[in-house]
Amino acid sequence: MTAAPVKPSELDQITRHLLDLMQDHYPMVERPYAALGEQLGITEDEVLERLAQARAAGVVRQICGIYDTKALGYSSALVAMRVAPEHLKRAVRVLNAHPGVSHNYRRNHDFNIWFTVAMPPGADLDAVIQKLHEMTLAESTRPMPTLHLFKIAVTLDLTGDRQVDERGAPEYTEERRRHAKGHEISQRDIEYILATQGDMPDVPEPFAAMGARIGMTGAEVIAYGQQMIERGQLRRFAGIINHRQAGFNANGMAVWNVPSEKIQEFGTFVAGYRGVSHCYQRPTYPDWPYSVFSMLHNPKVSGVEEAAAAISRDTGVTDFKILFSTTEYKKIRLPYFIPEYDQWEALCTAAIEEPAS
Numbered sequence: 466m467t468a469a470p471v472k473p474s475e476l477d478q479i480t481r482h483l484l485d486l487m488q489d490h491y492p493m494v495e496r497p498y499a500a501l502g503e504q505l506g507i508t509e510d511e512v513l514e515r516l517a518q519a520r521a522a523g524v525v526r527q528i529c530g531i532y533d534t535k536a537l538g539y540s541s542a543l544v545a546m547r548v549a550p551e552h553l554k555r556a557v558r559v560l561n562a563h564p565g566v567s568h569n570y571r572r573n574h575d576f577n578i579w580f581t582v583a584m585p586p587g588a589d590l591d592a593v594i595q596k597l598h599e600m601t602l603a604e605s606t607r608p609m610p611t612l613h614l615f616k617i618a619v620t621l622d623l624t625g626d627r628q629v630d631e632r633g634a635p636e637y638t639e640e641r642r643r644h645a646k647g648h649e650i651s652q653r654d655i656e657y658i659l660a661t662q663g664d665m666p667d668v669p670e671p672f673a674a675m676g677a678r679i680g681m682t683g684a685e686v687i688a689y690g691q692q693m694i695e696r697g698q699l700r701r702f703a704g705i706i707n708h709r710q711a712g713f714n715a716n717g718m719a720v721w722n723v724p725s726e727k728i729q730e731f732g733t734f735v736a737g738y739r740g741v742s743h744c745y746q747r748p749t750y751p752d753w754p755y756s757v758f759s760m761l762h763n764p765k766v767s768g769v770e771e772a773a774a775a776i777s778r779d780t781g782v783t784d785f786k787i788l789f790s791t792t793e794y795k796k797i798r799l800p801y802f803i804p805e806y807d808q809w810e811a812l813c814t815a816a817i818e819e820p821a822s
Contacts, residue, residue: 473522473710479505480515484524487704491528493690495683496669509669516667523710527798528671529702530661530690535611536645536698537658537801538586541565542610543747543758544594545576546603553578555817556601561795562816563597564805571792572718576607576753579718579788583799585806593809600813607750609758613729614639615744616736617700645697654698655802657681657689661702662801705798708762715789716762717769719776720755722784728756731780735759740772755786 476484483505492500498516499509507515519525534541548556553571560566560580569580582597584590591608598606660678665671673683681689693699708716723731728746735757736744743760759776761769766789773787805812 471518471522473524476519476522476524479507480519483512483515484519484704484706487528488706489703491702491704493672493687493702495672495687497671498669513667513669520667523707526705526707527663528665528667528704529663529798530658531700531703531705531798532658532662532698532801533617533642533645533700534583534799534801536642536696537650539583539799539801540586540588540590540610541581541583542590542594542608543579543581543745544597545607545609545753546578546580546598546601547576547605548578548601548603552602556603557794558816558819559597559600559813562812563809564800564803564812565593565809566795567797567799569793569795570716570790571794572788572790574786574788576605578603579790580795581799585802588806596810597813600817607753609747609753611745612748613732613746614642615732615746615757616741617743641697648696648698650698654693657686657693658801659803661686661690662798665702709793714764715766715769716793717760717766717773718788718790719759719761719769719773720786720788721757721759721782722754723757723782725756727782731782732757734780735776738772738776754784761787 483501486501486504491497494500496509498512502509502512505512516525546556556578557569560569560578560582563582565583566580567583569578571577572579578601582590582594584593590610594606594608597603656679660675660681666674668674670683672686676683676686690699690702694701708714721731721735732744732746735741740761740763741759742762743758745758746756747758749756761772763769763772769787769789773785777783777785
């Protein structure tokens with residue numbers, strides 16, 4: 466379906482409401498766009514037309530199954546690097562070439578490069594991070610793996626209806642992750658993940674189209690997915706929004722220096738804010754005292770600052786910083802169970818040998 470081109474700012478309120486629903490509650494039924502249309506009072510065809518328009522505007526990044534990395538047996542970490550300006554292009558090429566680097570940003574801090582990296586079950590993540598440190602010529606590298614997950618759920622407020630201090634129960638927490646880790650991943654699970662981690666086709670029965678890749682009907686894809694949700698390996702199916710194209714230009718990582726005895730209480734409370742997409746406890750270092758990380762997204766820097774100020778007022782924690790992303794070098798859904806993980810060192814070496822742009 467070809468949509469008339471529009472700017473992201475020209476998407477109307479019905480389309481924005483549709484995208485909010487797709488982020489929060491993408492229906493796991495055989496005709497999800499008909500179900501979404503019923504909620505909005507429009508037809509299935511109009512839903513698909515509006516979705517095509519939002520894709521053409523660059524607002525929708527992907528519609529797919531969202532899996533929990535650690536529940537699938539992967540190891541992962543957020544990593545902060547301090548890279549000298551003359552080595553910045555090299556570092557970006559190396560990091561972006563790694564298949565397990567899903568997010569890579571420049572932020573306004575002495576630690577100027579922040580990326581997430583994951584490796585499959587059995588891999589030595591610490592050794593990989595050390596190798597990346599050497600290949601990028603970083604001056605300092607600080608691995609910051611998750612010590613406790615308080616929340617992960619990226620749902621941007623496209624309609625503007627939420628209040629800064631609006632609260633709700635986190636969708637995915639440490640408890641669900643621990644439950645998921647008790648279930649082994651089978652070869653059939655891997656086949657299912659490979660079939661559903663990519664972008665859904667924009668057709669009336671997208672689950673049937675995905676299932677055709679592995680010999681499953683749409684109903685079977687849905688039932689299998691519901692089992693994986695119950696086990697905690699699959700968080701949900703959802704529409705993934707391109708933050709910047711949607712107008713959320715302020716991507717703020719608020720980091721908090723919280724007394725150790727208050728971390729659990731603080732993290733649990735902060736995770737309740739609907740405007741907080743991620744909340745984790747991470748390790749500290751002599752040059753990094755901040756133990757709790759929370760991600761805030763807003764169209765304006767002032768909105769992120771207002772949200773962080775509200776958290777500070779509500780919790781009494783006043784020692785915090787907001788690190789804003791100034792450049793987005795890479796942002797993808799992490800791919801699972803692909804052969805490139807076994808080839809990552811060669812891929813990064815090839816990136817080093819590329820001429821500087």
